[in-house]
Amino acid sequence: MHFKSNSFLIAEKFKITVYSSERSRLRVFIADTPGPLVDGRITFLTESNTNEGLAHSLEHLCFMGTQKYLQKGMLDRIANSCMANGTNAYTDQHHTCYELTTVGSTGFLKVILVLLEHLLQPLLTPAHYVTEIYHIDGDGQEGGVIYSEMQSRHLETDFMVEAKRKELFYPMAPSHRVMPDGMSTSTNVVANLSDEFVDKFNFATILHYVPSDFFDVNIVFDTEAIPKDLLMFLPLWFQLIDHSPVIVDGRKQSCKIIAKQATRDLVSHSVSVGISGHYDRFVCFRLRTVAHNACNLAKWEKTYIHDLFFREHRLVIAAKNLSKSAAAAKRNGLAVCQFMSSAISQDDTTYFHDNLELEKFQEGIVEAVQKNGRGKQVIDELEQLRNRVLAAPMNVHFCGDPSKIMITADQLADQWSFFEQIQKSELFKCPVGYGDSLASPGQSCAILMGSLSTAFLLQKIRFNKDWAERDTMLTLLLGKSRCVIKFFLTKDF
Structure with a gap:
């Protein structure tokens, strides 16, 4: 016999017996506890000095099968037939633990042999690696169970904080500072990649690195120098973006065709005044696509900004829709409060973008086009607004993982050359308090609205x-x- 045994009590009533092998150093703990469940934990020492996550990868591969049990999932099927809720495992800082719980000892003794075979004699084939850990499919998309799991983990705040905490707490102890599940090494080259990426563009560009399968672009224009009478056309322009034909290579294409093509290439697109509800002097165009389609972002930005073709009957429809939305907003107490807050100071940019303020303006557009035959004049003013916006200072924010783009940074920059006439501006910065309407503090306004059963109060302080x-x-x-x-x-x- 190569085993030594020793026994002791826990809480003076639960007997623990420890069997230690003199040859293999294997130790087995058996606890005599009441109850129908038999709980087993098999633990291996897997301490590592790197963030490669090898123990985590091996943990997954052990469940892929053995020479006797070739199919993945056979272990769980056998466990379920023995009154067990499958099997489980986790990788910690210095060990990997495999768990098994059954009802009764008979089933446990049968399943534990199959589990041990999976742990001590796994197949570990290249096909298992491709399926379970990492692969690139025919569309150029990265995949794999562990890869997808860690991609989502890296976006969690707890994971980021834990990784940074270990880095600061254990600078001289590599085995304590590593993340047992592994970490992507791509973040180590983000800074260099960002500098190389943004230097290719002839306008102020910021790359926000996010390990994601999506790629976003946000184009921000500063409209501070644009006259207020032109800014009043912004909501009308925004309304026309999805409902106007486009000139592509000298040929006019309907908005329906453009919408179908956009659905194929883009995940979403939008345009708004301000950034997250603040700083209304900026106009922001947003596009999102999957990373391998990032080469199409420039084409669609050009389509929506440059190539839009304004038509009179579309002007009328858009202006009527905006006027109707303003009529509906009049029955919304919060919307009325917000409008009156901005209307206290008519220098506030928000005042010129609010649907309530522009209701009469939109009705005037409809009358000018339908009754007065001034459709061409309205289109000319829209064209003038577009030209002024395109000539305004501009920042472009790219958000995603540039390593997943199917073209080089040079090629991507060439696609955005239609902005070449714009001089490279500085990064936008707004001072504290910018955009508030407190030029004359102490003013107040009360409105009676018979259609409301509730009251709204909006109060601002600096x-x-x-x-x-x-x-x-x-x-x-x-x-x-x-x-x-x-x-x-x-x-x-």
């Missing part, structure tokens, strides 16, 4: 803090808490 300051985050958190947790409003602190 907050002279930058977005990056700690007080800003605390204030935002407090605001969200007071909106969600009702007892904050009545509890006596």
Whole structure:
């Protein structure tokens, strides 16, 4: 016998017997506990000094089969037939643990032999590696169970914080600072890749690296120098983007054909005034596509901005739709509050973009085109607005993983050369308090709305803090808490 045994009690009633092998150093712990369930844990020491995640990969591959059980899933089928809820495993900092729980010892003893065969004699074939760990399919998309799992994990805040914490806490202990599940090495070259990527473009470009299968572009124009009478046409222009024909290679294509082609190439597209509801002096065009279609982003940006063809009957339809939405907004108490807040200061850019303010303007567009025959004049003003926007200072934000783009950075920059007439501007920065309507503090306005059964109050105070300051985050958190947790409003602190 190569085993030594030893016994002891836990909590003075549960007997633990330890069997230790003098030859293999294997140790087996058997706990005598009441109950119908038999719980088994098989643990291997798998401490690592790198973030390659080899132990995590081996954990997955062990369940792919053995020479006797060739099919994946046979272990779980056998376990289920023995009153077990399948099998499970996890990889920790210094060990990998495989778990098995059955009802009764008879089934456990049968399944444990099959599990041990999977753990000690796995097949580990190249095909298993391709399926379970990493592969590139026929469309150039990366895949694999472990690859997809880690891609999603890398986007979790807890994972990012844990990785940084270990890096700071254990600078001289590699085995303690690594992430047991593995980490993508692509993040190590993000900085160099970003610099190389953005230097190719002749306009201010920012690359936000995100390990994602999607690729976004946000084009931001600064409209501060554009006259206010032209800015009033912005909502009409935005409305026409999806409902106007396009001139492509000298040929006119209908909006229906363009919509079908956009569905094929793009995930989504949008245009708005402001950024996330703030800084209304900016106009933002957004496009999203899958990474391997990023070569089409420039084509669609050019289609929606440059190649749009304005037609009179489309002008009328768009203006009527905007006018109807304004009529509906008049019955929305919050919308009326927000409009009146911006209307207190008519220098506020929001005032010139609000549907309520522009209701009469849109009705005037309809009358000018249908009754006064001034459709060409309206189109000329829209063209003038478009030209002024395209000539305005511009920043472009790319968001995604540039390594997944199917073309080089040079080729991508060439596709965006239609913006060549724009001088490379500086990165946009807005001072604290930009865009507020508190030039004359203390003003108030009350409106009676008979169609409402509730009351709305909108009150503004000046907050002279930058977005990056700690007080800003605390204030935002407090605001969200007071909106969600009702007892904050009545509890006596």
